[in-house]
Amino acid sequence: MVWASTTETHLQGESENPQLSKDGDIIVGGIFPFHSSWEIRDVSYLVKPQPPECRSLDFKGFQYSQSLIFATEEINNSSSLLPGVSLGYKIYDTCRSTAMAVRTVMALVNGNEKMVLDEPCTKPAQVQTIIGDTYSSASMAIASSIGPFRIPMISHYATCNCLSDKGKYPSFLRTIPSDYYQSRALAEIVKHFGWTWVGAIRRDDDYGNNGMAAFTEAAEQLGICLEYSLAFFKTYSQEKVLRIIQQIKSSTSRVIVGFLDDMDLEILLRVFSEHNITGYQWVGTEAWIFDPVLAALDKHNILQGAIGLAIPKTTVTGLKEFILDIHPLKSAGREIFPKFWEALFMCKYAIKNDSDDTTVCTGEEKISEVENTFTDMSTMPIFSNVYKAVYAVAHTLHDLLGCTQTCPTKKQPDPFTVSSKSHSFLEHLKRVHFKTKDGEEVYFDENGDPPAKYDIINWQKGEENQHEFVTVGLYDSSFPAQNRLAVNMASIVWAQNNNQVPVSVCSESCPPGTRKAVQKGKPICCFDCIPCAEGEISNMTDSIQCEQCYQDYWSNHHRDECVKKEIEFLSYEETMGILLTAVSIFGAFITITIAIIFFRYKNTPIVKANNSELSFLLLFSLALCFLCSLTFIGRPSEWSCVLRHTAFGITFVLCISCVLGKTIVVLMAFRATLPGSNVMKWFGPLQQRLSVLAFTLIQVLICILWLTTSPPFPFKNIKLYKERIILECQLGSVLGFWAVLGYIGLLALLCFVLAFLARKLPDNFNEAKFITFSMLIFCAVWITFIPAYVSSPGKFTVAVEIFAILASSFGLLFCIFLPKCYVIILKPEKNTKKQMMGKVPVK
Numbered sequence: 081m082v083w084a085s086t087t088e089t090h091l092q093g094e095s096e097n098p099q100l101s102k103d104g105d106i107i108v109g110g111i112f113p114f115h116s117s118w119e120i121r122d123v124s125y126l127v128k129p130q131p132p133e134c135r136s137l138d139f140k141g142f143q144y145s146q147s148l149i150f151a152t153e154e155i156n157n158s159s160s161l162l163p164g165v166s167l168g169y170k171i172y173d174t175c176r177s178t179a180m181a182v183r184t185v186m187a188l189v190n191g192n193e194k195m196v197l198d199e200p201c202t203k204p205a206q207v208q209t210i211i212g213d214t215y216s217s218a219s220m221a222i223a224s225s226i227g228p229f230r231i232p233m234i235s236h237y238a239t240c241n242c243l244s245d246k247g248k249y250p251s252f253l254r255t256i257p258s259d260y261y262q263s264r265a266l267a268e269i270v271k272h273f274g275w276t277w278v279g280a281i282r283r284d285d286d287y288g289n290n291g292m293a294a295f296t297e298a299a300e301q302l303g304i305c306l307e308y309s310l311a312f313f314k315t316y317s318q319e320k321v322l323r324i325i326q327q328i329k330s331s332t333s334r335v336i337v338g339f340l341d342d343m344d345l346e347i348l349l350r351v352f353s354e355h356n357i358t359g360y361q362w363v364g365t366e367a368w369i370f371d372p373v374l375a376a377l378d379k380h381n382i383l384q385g386a387i388g389l390a391i392p393k394t395t396v397t398g399l400k401e402f403i404l405d406i407h408p409l410k411s412a413g414r415e416i417f418p419k420f421w422e423a424l425f426m427c428k429y430a431i432k433n434d435s436d437d438t439t440v441c442t443g444e445e446k447i448s449e450v451e452n453t454f455t456d457m458s459t460m461p462i463f464s465n466v467y468k469a470v471y472a473v474a475h476t477l478h479d480l481l482g483c484t485q486t487c488p489t490k491k492q493p494d495p496f497t498v499s500s501k502s503h504s505f506l507e508h509l510k511r512v513h514f515k516t517k518d519g520e521e522v523y524f525d526e527n528g529d530p531p532a533k534y535d536i537i538n539w540q541k542g543e544e545n546q547h548e549f550v551t552v553g554l555y556d557s558s559f560p561a562q563n564r565l566a567v568n569m570a571s572i573v574w575a576q577n578n579n580q581v582p583v584s585v586c587s588e589s590c591p592p593g594t595r596k597a598v599q600k601g602k603p604i605c606c607f608d609c610i611p612c613a614e615g616e617i618s619n620m621t622d623s624i625q626c627e628q629c630y631q632d633y634w635s636n637h638h639r640d641e642c643v644k645k646e647i648e649f650l651s652y653e654e655t656m657g658i659l660l661t662a663v664s665i666f667g668a669f670i671t672i673t674i675a676i677i678f679f680r681y682k683n684t685p686i687v688k689a690n691n692s693e694l695s696f697l698l699l700f701s702l703a704l705c706f707l708c709s710l711t712f713i714g715r716p717s718e719w720s721c722v723l724r725h726t727a728f729g730i731t732f733v734l735c736i737s738c739v740l741g742k743t744i745v746v747l748m749a750f751r752a753t754l755p756g757s758n759v760m761k762w763f764g765p766l767q768q769r770l771s772v773l774a775f776t777l778i779q780v781l782i783c784i785l786w787l788t789t790s791p792p793f794p795f796k797n798i799k800l801y802k803e804r805i806i807l808e809c810q811l812g813s814v815l816g817f818w819a820v821l822g823y824i825g826l827l828a829l830l831c832f833v834l835a836f837l838a839r840k841l842p843d844n845f846n847e848a849k850f851i852t853f854s855m856l857i858f859c860a861v862w863i864t865f866i867p868a869y870v871s872s873p874g875k876f877t878v879a880v881e882i883f884a885i886l887a888s889s890f891g892l893l894f895c896i897f898l899p900k901c902y903v904i905i906l907k908p909e910k911n912t913k914k915q916m917m918g919k920v921p922v923k
Contacts, residue, residue, distance in 0.1 A: 111222075146409065283344050497668060686910075738772055
């Protein structure tokens, strides 16, 4: 920072000279667009080229300048900030030209403004701090030019995120958030409203291209697709503009994200009006969303319902009144002021033609009597950005110069000392941290950017059919990700004055129970909805994939919820279980009834002749056979799985052993009738009991061996059926199970062979015939049981086993005991010893 003479000098008249200036101990430079366009003058090699001629006075530049002047005046009048040091300023007009902006900055930092020789002026001071520029492209050109010299530049409105690159722009800072945050905020807003299929128009320069690139990256992360991204610039040919219009007309998206500035949209509004393009939902940046001039030009409601981001409303006490007091402009710039006055009050100081109806300027016009963009204070947040930039410079100087009571100043300081202090000025500026008089906190992060906070603005129709800017939400990047965006949905009015959120999607959302499948060759937002497979669910809208249900669960009919699989086993509550239980109990009841009958008639010949002791033991084992089938019904448990197979194996062996004993008795009895035969003494009652016990003990041993090695256990079979679980008893050792069955089959086969051999013995009532029939039924049942058991699914496997037990038990019961009961009850006359003996033919 360099000291300068306090003598006030105004340098105007040429483009290298400032339009507004004031001398001071320390000079602050400013570059703002006082004009919105320029015109290149005729160029000839015979004379020195003239700078471009500025056209179309823009009041915004004057408002920004007033903000800078207000801040310097306030600092100069402060007793606590830079006491004893006066700030001056030099403010240049860039005419929105990047080339002119760079040229004026070079004039500022080199101190080579043209001099007005008839005034006693000292050599102008070098300006080493620049406030501006307003636009990103110009700021990039300026920052890259002065960056190597470590000259600070603080922009109030350049938002391109590319300027955060400290490698390229080491001395650039700003008091407006970077487009990096704005782009992400816009993407989050679009996502918040459910728009996944949007179009985009960007300004074809660094601001638009970089901003749209950041938005596209953020949108992709949030699952938003761009149907088109069109570049536009105000100098585009009509042919290019028509191509843009045709692409918008042919699109299916209903939302347009506009990374543009106000002048671009002014042109687009006219083109959209000519082609009657309305009804689109616009999403805008802070460059145009809060522009009252643009709102006034939107006569066809093309931007109605637009929603976007704006710098939060701020108040700087006294700034509004200062801006509307135009006398500081008059004292700071003599040549530019008449032009400004004429444009402000629509009058002329000098009228060439008397017939001209233009009003003559008197110089006494009052600002309160006009209403235009200069009197509009809607862009006060941007004025505040200029204000904060000047104060950042002042606070840095205050710290750097070590000001306490009074700063150590003198009119002509040592150049070497000043230079050494200027070298560290940028580093001090980056670390500055203070609060304004209105309590707003100001600081820069490592990229030279302030914290990002935005108001969410909605264009709504107000009185007299004019657009109003209504704040409907807030975005603050300093909050956690889930809390950064806050929107009052109820207060938003959408495009075409609609209260419903517009729909802009490539494909309708996939409901729960389906998943998204991207259409081939199209963006991820264009997809088909594929139902989830069996056993898989999606319980959210737009699921990317279906989730597999856990092992004991299965998907419901709609595939949106995992429900517990139906557990299947042969239950007492179901019809099949009830019928089998009833048949089992009935069989046991019949068996007990026959046993009672036999006990009642135990002294009759027919009971005595058929070995009553084995008959009662056989009836007892048959009753157990009927009852053991009940252990197969009900929910399998450890004890029931062990009991059902062992009880079945032992009771049936006991039963077959009794039948085998009766068969052997019949054969022995026949042999005993032959002369000289004494065979019955070898198979008397004791031997019969021992044989039954021996045969049964063998089965008991087989069961014990089975249970000790690998016993049956309850098992959830989830492979047989996908949608339900079969509760069954796993055999444990398959060999043990088939050993039990095989032993029963071996005894049954032996009994059948012996009975078959004794079927024609010459007894009047030969029991061997009935035993043969019963064994024939028994064997037939269990032979057919094997394939039925293997092929039956689920609970039907158990039902087949119970059926085999019941069928074979009834076969034994009816074939052996039914004929005897018939004689005992219905034919008692045959129940005599004579009838039992009959006539034996003599050989």
